[in-house]
Amino acid sequence: MFKTLKNDIPASIVVFFVALPLCLGIALASGAPLFSGLIAGIVGGIVVGALSGSKIGVSGPAAGLAAIVLAAIATLGSYQNFLLAVVLGGIIQLIFGFLRAGIIGYYFPSSVIKGMLTGIGIIIILKQIPHFFGYDADPEGDFAFIQVDGENTFSEIFNSINYIKLGSALIGLVSLGILILWGNVLSKKGKFFQIVQGPLVAVVVGIIFYILTQSHATLSIGESHLVSVPVPDGVDSFLGQFSFPNFSQITNPEIWIVAFTIALVASLETLLCVEATDKLDPHKNVTPTNRELLAQGTGNIISGMIGGLPITQVIVRSSANIQSGGRSKMSAIIHGFLLLISVMLIPRLLNMIPLSVLAAVLLIVGYKLAKPSLFIKMYELGWKQFIPFTVTVLGIVFTDLLKGIGMGLAIGIVVILIKSYQNSHFLHIEDKSNGKHKIKMTFAEEVTFFNKGAILKELYSLPRDTYLELDVRNTTYLDNDIIEILDDFAVKAKERHIDIKIVSNRGIVENPESFVEFFKLKPKTA
Incomplete structure (x- = not known):
């Protein structure tokens, strides 16, 4: 891990600047204390980062859990009761890990994962536009289409046009220019520009701009358009921001329902992000998913014990880490320490960072996730890839992350069913002889109940006086449903003067009395 510090330290700084406003924004959108979001970010970076098997994944509070x-906080009556649910949710995640439930993540189609990444990229861009222009009515971590203030993603953008703050917009544009120049030109000019990252320069310029324009009537930036980290008066005040679970409520069934919901949603979101992050990783590392569930469960137990929000692996931070050149888990761990040190030692300095500067950083992250070239590439791969990809993107943009993925997965399953229907067998007429049609039907390697409709259609559309050759030599799996269809068809075949010849690796059989008997020596296998 320490061999790649020259890559990981600059990346961790970028992830820190991305994570800071998101931790606060998600806490605000969740109706939780602002400090709880920072606790989750710190634990996600240091604890989960250390325990995880992912080299480039970054964990923290997740927007998908905000609603x-x-x-849950409203239902359970107090934040302390909710923290107990977070701790129990972490324990349930540990159980998932020991039961090896991490394999679930591998069953999501690539088109849906790519759609998830693209959809999140678009959401990041759309959600940051109001902050970029100084309109901050909505929490920065609220990624749902219908927002906590009652507006939706697009109405919020239109509203921001009427509330553009010149100072925020100007420093946002300057920051965006710095980031583009740094990434496309200066980073190729020397090691200094590779070690010192563009986002750090943009943040420094943003702080200087804020200080110099404080007394300017037009360019000054109000406190509502700045980062808002809680500022403690001393050690006691800092420690007073931590909260602890109310274990007296452990027998409350509502606590357990919330705990299981958190464990299930957090685990699913983590597994999806792991799959997506591994696809983004230029070095193609593979994350052990069961170990990731154990790491996330441990993180949620610790986060809940000290007053933090639930934790998942988060694609926004992970993608920022990858795009900034992070190579090992040290970037995630260092970003956690940066959060901890900064909220302890320099909260007042952090509160001078304009949100429009951080919005510019996230706009670049969003663009890299949702490049137009990806839409073209997915279209060229054909409709079986493009439709689930597009549905996932639209679902995420117009609903939320998990619903969008669910919609894409549903379409992906429909595509599989259609292709299974089409590819269960090959059917062609070879010739006509002795007044009978001679037809050969060759079954595919695996034929399951998905193929029942296609096979039934072809069998019962055969004309009278047909000679059917059924070739199952390449078939390694034949579902019992298909065997029963063939058995029923054998009866109809006699009535319609259809002769059947089975060609298999066990020999050739003419007009079998029973297909079930024929296949019973080796069930389901031809």
Whole structure:
């Protein structure tokens, strides 16, 4: 891990600047104390980062859980009761890990994962536009289409046009220019520009701009358009921001329902992000998913014990890490320490960072996730890839992350069913002889109940007086449903004067009395 520090330290700084406003924004959108988001970010970086098997994944509070957290705090009556649910949710995640439930992540189609990345990229861009222009009515971590303030993603953008703050917009544009220049030109000019990252320069310029324009009537940036980290008066005040679970409520069934919901949603979101992050990784590392569930469960136990929000692996931070050149888990761990040190030692300095500067950083992250060239590439791969990809993107943009993925997965399953229907067998007429049609039907390697409709259609559309040759030599799996269809068809075949010849690796059989008997020596296998 220490061999790649020259890559990981600059990347960790970028991830820190991306994570800071998101930790605060997600806490605000969740109806939780602002400091709880920072606790989750710190634990996600240091604890989960150290335990995880992912080299480039970054964990922290997740936007996908904000609505669940908001409802749960209201339902359970207090934040301390909710923290107990977070701890129990972490324990349930440990159980998932020991039961090896991490394999679930491998069953999501590539088109859906790519759609998830692209959809999140578009969401990041759309959600940051109001902050970029100084309109901050909505929490920065609220990624749902219908927002906590009642507006939706697009109405918020239109509203921001009427509330553009010149100072925020100007420093946002300057920051965006710095980031583009640094990434495309200066980073290729020397090691200094590779070690010192563009986002750090943009943040420094943003702080200087804020200080110099404080007394300017037009260019000054108000406190509502700056980062807002809680500022403690001393050690006691800092420690007073931590909260602890109310274990007296452990027998409350509502606590357990929330705990299981958190464990299930957090695990699913983590597994999806792991799959997506591994696809983004230029070095193609593979994350052990069961170990990731154990790491996330441990992180949630610790986060809940000290007052933090639930944790998942987060694609926004992970993609920022990858794009900034992070190579090992040290970048995630260092970003966690940066969060901890900064909120302890320099909260007032952090509160001078304009949100429009951080919005510019996230706009670059979003663009790299949702490049137009990816849409063209997916279109060229054909409709079987393009439709689930597009549905996932639209679902995420117009609903939320998990619903969008669910919609894409549903379409992906429909595509599989259609292709299974089409590819269960090959059917062609070879010739006509002795007044009978001679037809050969060759079954595919695996024929399952998905193929029932296609096979039934072809069998019962055969004309009378047909000679059917059924070739199952290449078939390694034949579902019992298909065997029963063939058995039923054998009866109809006699009535319609259809002769059947089975060609298999066990020999040739003319007009078998029973297909079930024929295949019973080796069930389901031809």
